[in-house]
Amino acid sequence: MLIEIHSPNLKVDDETLDRVKRKVLSLSHLSEKVSRAEIFLTEENERPKENKTCKIRLDIFGDTLFVHKDADTFENAAVSAVKTLKRRLKKRDEQRSEPPDEIISTVNI
Secondary structure, three states: OEEEEEOOOOOOOHHHHHHHHHHHHHHHHOOOOEEEEEEEEEEOOOOOOOOEEEEEEEEEOOEEEEEEEEEOOHHHHHHHHHHHHHHHHHHHHHHHHOOOOOOOOOOOO
């Protein structure tokens, strides 16, 4: 899985970036169809608390998932976002594995 981290106009230390990267990398074990993760770390000055934002865009073959979470640190925001993505991936895989209720054929002879 290719992981890209963007933090425009913001200096984020390498240790935080590594922790966020490891959290997102854990998603690759859930679904082998995950091809790319794009992470955006931003800081909003309008709010005194929970001003760190983590947005994750996950590219899956044939689909894209996007999550936006706020917290007091980038790591907490990333943990929350990854939990949400794990739930969505599991739900997506369950829905795709269920057989259709009814099969209708529209072949004219």
